[in-house]
Amino acid sequence: MTPQQHIIELTDRLNRYNYQYYQNSISEVDDYTFDQLLQELTKLEKQYPEYVRPDSPTARVGGTVSKEFASVYHRFPMLSLGNTYSEEDLIEFDNRVRKGLRDEPFEYICELKFDGVALSMTYENGLLVQGATRGDGVRGDDITNNIRTIRTIPLRVHDTSVPPLFEVRGEGFLPLAEFERINKERDDIGEPLLANPRNAASGTFKQQNSAAVAQRRLDCYLYSFLSEETIFQTHEDSLIAMKNWGFNVSPTWRKCADIREVMLYINEWDTKRFDLPLGTDGIVVKVNRYDQQRELGFTAKSPRWAIAFKYKAQAASTTLNGIQYQVGRTGAVTPVAMLTPVLLAGTVVKRASLHNANEIERLGVMMHDTVFVEKGGEIIPKITGVDLTKRTDASQPIRYPTECPACGTPLVRREKEAHFYCPNEKGCPPQRQARFEHFIQRRAMNIESLGEGKIELLIDRRLVLTPADLYDLTADQLLGIEKIFMDEAGKKRIVSFREKTVENILTAIERSKAQPFSNVLFALGIRYVGNTTAERVTDYFGSMDALMHAPFETLANVPDVGPRIAQSLADWFADADNRVYIERLQAAGLQLVTDRKEVVREGDALTDKTFLYTGTFVNFSREELEAKIAAHGGRLLSGISKKLNYLIIGENAGPSKIAKAEKLNVPMIGEDEFVAMMGE
Ligand SMILES: NC(=O)c1ccc[n+]([C@@H]2O[C@H](COP(=O)([O-])OP(=O)(O)OC[C@H]3O[C@@H](n4cnc5c(N)ncnc54)[C@H](O)[C@@H]3O)[C@@H](O)[C@H]2O)c1
Numbered sequence: 001m002t003p004q005q006h007i008i009e010l011t012d013r014l015n016r017y018n019y020q021y022y023q024n025s026i027s028e029v030d031d032y033t034f035d036q037l038l039q040e041l042t043k044l045e046k047q048y049p050e051y052v053r054p055d056s057p058t059a060r061v062g063g064t065v066s067k068e069f070a071s072v073y074h075r076f077p078m079l080s081l082g083n084t085y086s087e088e089d090l091i092e093f094d095n096r097v098r099k100g101l102r103d104e105p106f107e108y109i110c111e112l113k114f115d116g117v118a119l120s121m122t123y124e125n126g127l128l129v130q131g132a133t134r135g136d137g138v139r140g141d142d143i144t145n146n147i148r149t150i151r152t153i154p155l156r157v158h159d160t161s162v163p164p165l166f167e168v169r170g171e172g173f174l175p176l177a178e179f180e181r182i183n184k185e186r187d188d189i190g191e192p193l194l195a196n197p198r199n200a201a202s203g204t205f206k207q208q209n210s211a212a213v214a215q216r217r218l219d220c221y222l223y224s225f226l227s228e229e230t231i232f233q234t235h236e237d238s239l240i241a242m243k244n245w246g247f248n249v250s251p252t253w254r255k256c257a258d259i260r261e262v263m264l265y266i267n268e269w270d271t272k273r274f275d276l277p278l279g280t281d282g283i284v285v286k287v288n289r290y291d292q293q294r295e296l297g298f299t300a301k302s303p304r305w306a307i308a309f310k311y312k313a314q315a316a317s318t319t320l321n322g323i324q325y326q327v328g329r330t331g332a333v334t335p336v337a338m339l340t341p342v343l344l345a346g347t348v349v350k351r352a353s354l355h356n357a358n359e360i361e362r363l364g365v366m367m368h369d370t371v372f373v374e375k376g377g378e379i380i381p382k383i384t385g386v387d388l389t390k391r392t393d394a395s396q397p398i399r400y401p402t403e404c405p406a407c408g409t410p411l412v413r414r415e416k417e418a419h420f421y422c423p424n425e426k427g428c429p430p431q432r433q434a435r436f437e438h439f440i441q442r443r444a445m446n447i448e449s450l451g452e453g454k455i456e457l458l459i460d461r462r463l464v465l466t467p468a469d470l471y472d473l474t475a476d477q478l479l480g481i482e483k484i485f486m487d488e489a490g491k492k493r494i495v496s497f498r499e500k501t502v503e504n505i506l507t508a509i510e511r512s513k514a515q516p517f518s519n520v521l522f523a524l525g526i527r528y529v530g531n532t533t534a535e536r537v538t539d540y541f542g543s544m545d546a547l548m549h550a551p552f553e554t555l556a557n558v559p560d561v562g563p564r565i566a567q568s569l570a571d572w573f574a575d576a577d578n579r580v581y582i583e584r585l586q587a588a589g590l591q592l593v594t595d596r597k598e599v600v601r602e603g604d605a606l607t608d609k610t611f612l613y614t615g616t617f618v619n620f621s622r623e624e625l626e627a628k629i630a631a632h633g634g635r636l637l638s639g640i641s642k643k644l645n646y647l648i649i650g651e652n653a654g655p656s657k658i659a660k661a662e663k664l665n666v667p668m669i670g671e672d673e674f675v676a677m678m679g680e
């Protein structure tokens with residue numbers, strides 16, 4: 001390849017990675033590889049400036065704006081950061097700064113480099129008026145409504161000392177625990193898992209539906225303050241002030257007197273960062289004084305007064321001793337690597353995720369190979385490669401099972417899905433057990449006193465076959481059952497049903513009969529039917545009877561449902577065993593209707609019309625307004641979508657609702673118009 005061809009190839013490749021990363025929230029390669037390639041291109045361009053392409057990724061911020069959102073211009077450009085993985089580069093940076101400041105004394109502020117999405121928030125007279133992404137650095141996407149869903153970003157700053165117009169910047173992120181929770185829920189209802197917290201956060205901020213954004217509890221750490229007039233002398237002062245004004249500033253920053261102290265900070269956070277509630281990929285070093293920052297200035301792409309030091313992903317090598325194939329509630333088979341224990345980022349790792357059969361093939365990994373494990377933004381480490389130099393004759397090809405490891409049923413693979421499934425939904429033991437665990441969880445029937453091995457024992461003793469059997473259990477059957485479990489480490493654990501335990505369990509089972517209909521529907525464990533979907537569906541149909549007999553077209557028309565979930569519901573109710581199951585739950589006294597108040601019809605002027613309201617009203621309380629809509633045949637929706645016919649505007653109406661309605665061209669009416677519409 002000639003240098004020119006090489007430059008062309010690298011430019012195209014990096015531009016494609018950038019597009020996938022910023023536009024589609026997908027990483028085709030890991031960050032380290034990306035950064036190495038970018039460095040290679042930078043070097044080549046320096047050597048052969050005549051071949052530099054105008055669209056070179058070395059000269060611009062990698063993102064773009066998207067068509068789905070309005071674009072906004074940034075008052076101050078939102079740039080990138082120069083980055084490095086080596087201490088030598090850091091010392092070079094320090095030398096450049098010293099030279100730039102002509103040996104004048106200076107200090108650094110070190111911060112963690114939070115791994116999420118750069119956000120900019122503009123405040124006018126103390127009010128949050130705009131939230132935007134970085135985009136191409138000059139223009140970003142206006143995602144104000146999505147940013148408003150972040151609880152830690154104040155909608156109003158009460159302190160009167162803030163300037164009339166200012167901007168704060170920070171990193172929007174998905175906390176690790178939230179990422180794990182979402183993935184657990186997705187796994188539970190058979191949705192594909194989100195790849196990593198950064199890409200998940202970036203994908204979430206790009207969603208059109210703010211209500212869906214609000215359900216993922218995004219957060220944001222602020223790290224920068226900007227305004228026309230200078231009100232702070234140093235970055236340190238601005239961090240302290242932002243904190244005092246109620247912004248979420250991570251307490252992890254530190255002032256460092258020189259580059260040696262910066263190195264200490266880097267070493268200290270190398271492993272400590274894994275204890276933080278979010279993913280981080282390095283640290284950011286900034287010159288503290290603003291006048292010195294101004295003196296140093298910017299390149300086209302990044303400030304000269306700051307640099308990011310990135311940690312290489314923490315990796316270790318160890319041997320792959322076996323693979324456990326776990327069968328989940330929906331029958332999906334997940335391979336988990338069993339490793340020779342190895343120390344990684346401060347914890348001992350014995351297992352690593354292998355995701356699915358495609359991943360095993362992609363890695364080309366064989367049994368007894370020496371493999372690399374890495375800890376990235378996720379809690380469970382993953383296998384990222386094979387050390388081929390250590391491969392011996394002992395390595396054996398991995399034969400992915402063709403039959404369910406638990407029940408022997410031949411596995412199937414559904415179209416376009418990465419997982420193999422055990423189709424023996426009713427008879428497969430781990431599927432059955434997981435179905436019970438799903439049924440008893442708090443968000444479902446809330447019989448959690450049956451957790452921790454107790455369900456296993458009841459299934460073992462054949463006291464229960466389906467969750468409906470729980471409602472026939474008696475104290476006599478339960479008293480005195482006992483089993484000793486051995487855990488992996490060979491530790492004994494005794495599960496026994498003593499008097500008090502039995503009493504608790506039976507009380508919880510009895511109480512579960514009062515759980516609302518939507519919890520019951522969720523508890524059934526129908527594929528793709530999570531909590532929210534269950535609420536939408538039960539709200540819409542009002543009773544199990546109506547739901548069970550609804551044709552596919554009606555199901556698909558329920559707000560937020562769509563054909564995929566509708567098909568899953570239709571298939572489930574078409575199964576005769578499932579209908580018997582429902583009959584038994586009904587006989588046991590579970591709630592199979594919504595406890596909506598009886599609607600007394602007063603008219604039908606609003607028939608087939610959908611409504612949503614915002615604010616408060618003169619003639620009605622919220623409940624009264626809702627009752628009026630129903631009494632005249634109208635329907636209340638839970639969010640603004642194209643399916644909404646009218647948004648009723650009251651006093652102190654929510655600006656984000658109004659903005660959204662404007663955007664979707666949903667007609668807005670006042671209280672008087674609403675009354676007139678009812679014909680009262
Ligand atoms: N894997 C891929 O395919 C792929 C593709 C494109 C980019 N990337 C990654 O993204 C990087 C480029 O992204 P970039 O231009 O946003 O640079 P960057 O992420 O390396 O640095 C700039 C960003 O750091 C963030 N940041 C976090 N904590 C901060 C703090 N305390 N102070 C200031 N900023 C902080 C801000 O969002 C800022 O925009 C690449 O170096 C690469 O690692 C990866």
Ligand SMILES: [Zn+2]
Nearest residue numbers: 404407422428
């Ligand atoms: Zn099976």
